[in-house]
Amino acid sequence: MPSAYYQPLEPQASDDNDERWAIEDDDEQSSGRTERSSQYQHLHTRCYPQQLLATGDQLPSMGMAPRLRGAGTCRRSYCIMLLLIVVGVCFVGYFFVSPQSAGRGDDGAEDANGIYEPHNGKGKRRHLKLILGMQMIPHDHPFKATISKRNHGRIHSTTGHALNEPLHICSESPEDRRVYIQDKPRSAYAQLPVIYFVTPTYPRREQIPELKRLAYTLLHVPRLYWLVANDQERCDTFLDTLLSGFGIPYAHMASPMPSEFRKSKPAPRGVANRRAALQWLHQQNITNGVLYFGDDDNTYDLRLFSEIRQTQRVSMFPVGLIAEYAVSVPVVRDGKVVAFLDSWVAGRRWPVDMAGFAVSLAYMSQYPNVNMPYKPGYEEDLFLRSIGLRIDQIEPKGANCTEILVWHTQTKNKKSAVVRLNSEFLDGRSNLGALFQSLKLMGVASASDTEGPVAMISKNGKSKSHSFILS
Numbered sequence: 001m002p003s004a005y006y007q008p009l010e011p012q013a014s015d016d017n018d019e020r021w022a023i024e025d026d027d028e029q030s031s032g033r034t035e036r037s038s039q040y041q042h043l044h045t046r047c048y049p050q051q052l053l054a055t056g057d058q059l060p061s062m063g064m065a066p067r068l069r070g071a072g073t074c075r076r077s078y079c080i081m082l083l084l085i086v087v088g089v090c091f092v093g094y095f096f097v098s099p100q101s102a103g104r105g106d107d108g109a110e111d112a113n114g115i116y117e118p119h120n121g122k123g124k125r126r127h128l129k130l131i132l133g134m135q136m137i138p139h140d141h142p143f144k145a146t147i148s149k150r151n152h153g154r155i156h157s158t159t160g161h162a163l164n165e166p167l168h169i170c171s172e173s174p175e176d177r178r179v180y181i182q183d184k185p186r187s188a189y190a191q192l193p194v195i196y197f198v199t200p201t202y203p204r205r206e207q208i209p210e211l212k213r214l215a216y217t218l219l220h221v222p223r224l225y226w227l228v229a230n231d232q233e234r235c236d237t238f239l240d241t242l243l244s245g246f247g248i249p250y251a252h253m254a255s256p257m258p259s260e261f262r263k264s265k266p267a268p269r270g271v272a273n274r275r276a277a278l279q280w281l282h283q284q285n286i287t288n289g290v291l292y293f294g295d296d297d298n299t300y301d302l303r304l305f306s307e308i309r310q311t312q313r314v315s316m317f318p319v320g321l322i323a324e325y326a327v328s329v330p331v332v333r334d335g336k337v338v339a340f341l342d343s344w345v346a347g348r349r350w351p352v353d354m355a356g357f358a359v360s361l362a363y364m365s366q367y368p369n370v371n372m373p374y375k376p377g378y379e380e381d382l383f384l385r386s387i388g389l390r391i392d393q394i395e396p397k398g399a400n401c402t403e404i405l406v407w408h409t410q411t412k413n414k415k416s417a418v419v420r421l422n423s424e425f426l427d428g429r430s431n432l433g434a435l436f437q438s439l440k441l442m443g444v445a446s447a448s449d450t451e452g453p454v455a456m457i458s459k460n461g462k463s464k465s466h467s468f469i470l471s
Contacts, residue, residue: 200273
């Protein structure tokens with residue numbers, strides 16, 4: 001035990017070195033017995049209350065029975081042990097009972113591709129799983145953020161590293177080929193700051209439809225540069241063609257999630273994509289304009305782009321359909337952000353959604369170590385910490401955060417379909433050959449000779465096998 005609680009016992013002569021208190025023999029020397037009695041009296045002075053000694057009552061006599069430990073020492077050890085048990089029970093109970101830490105109702109869900117989506121359902125993420133998940137990141141990983149001094153889930157300090165990783169550009173075009181935007185010629189917007197709209201995406205059967213839907217929103221936004229980062233090791237030529245056809249200035253990059261994180265539950269979804277976009281901005285030495293992280297499945301009000309375009313440091317605004325409260329929003333008083341309303345706090349200094357803020361690139365350029373670590377659930381918080389944000393610097397948008405200009409809508413993801421359709425019938429005899437070739441490139445569906453349900457073709461209300469119609 002620590003010396004703060006117990007003083008070391010004085011050495012005593014004994015026939016058995018393993019016993020502090022030896023049974024004395026009747027034939028022991030009188031001088032030795034007197035010395036032992038004096039030492040025993042000294043120990044009892046520490047173990048028994050001073051009030052007992054003051055009354056003149058006698059301490060327990062030596063007698064012939066063995067003495068194992070002082071009574072006060074036993075009581076003290078029992079109290080300390082009881083205290084440690086209570087503290088341990090309270091600590092464990094916090095993680096499994098606390099509604100903010102555990103996320104009451106739903107832990108989130110995985111889509112058909114096994115990718116964890118923290119905003120599905122009523123809850124976000126289990127705080128305990130996130131803390132344990134951090135241990136899965138290799139200690140020497142160059143992009144790991146070091147989380148230190150945890151106290152019930154609160155992060156007190158972080159350290160990061162500047163981004164310095166490979167960047168694979170698949171295609172890009174800085175030219176804006178749109179002639180008119182919102183019934184005005186493109187030249188009418190020449191003086192506006194550029195919005196760099198970062199969209200992380202990943203291969204799935206809903207990917208192309210969602211990117212198309214988003215693109216037709218962005219076509220109405222002047223002075224916008226679209227950075228599309230695909231979670232794939234190789235470039236997707238179909239995606240290259242799609243993005244080029246809209247006429248919006250864009251850069252398409254391949255940014256796969258590192259293999260060591262793919263099996264993590266939850267996985268740091270979209271982090272590699274956003275990091276690639278940050279690296280692109282750094283390599284291009286872009287220090288003017290506004291940065292915004294816009295997922296491919298969100299719904300955007302066109303007024304959002306007008307509001308964030310004038311961001312001086314960091315602007316924030318409500319995001320609808322977020323977790324249990326159905327909204328994540330800064331709390332504003334007298335035109336200033338003073339706090340945050342979000343159903344999952346978990347010690348985050350900045351409990352906001354990724355779609356709920358925009359950053360001035362002139363401001364961000366002052367922080368060379370800007371980073372977004374692979375820490376599920378804390379991406380927004382640690383990114384904003386890396387740029388030294390203070391609460392008095394936040395600019396509330398959306399009529400002082402009373403209007404929702406972005407919604408966290410989601411498409412129900414399913415696995416890519418497989419249809420049993422003989423390859424011999426996918427030639428030029430019908431449209432099905434070209435159609436299924438396109439569907440396969442988009443990751444929507446594919447034809448197989450041996451797998452999937454047999455394709456049935458109907459005519460006059462009657463279904464027949466495709467071989468009967470196409471042969």
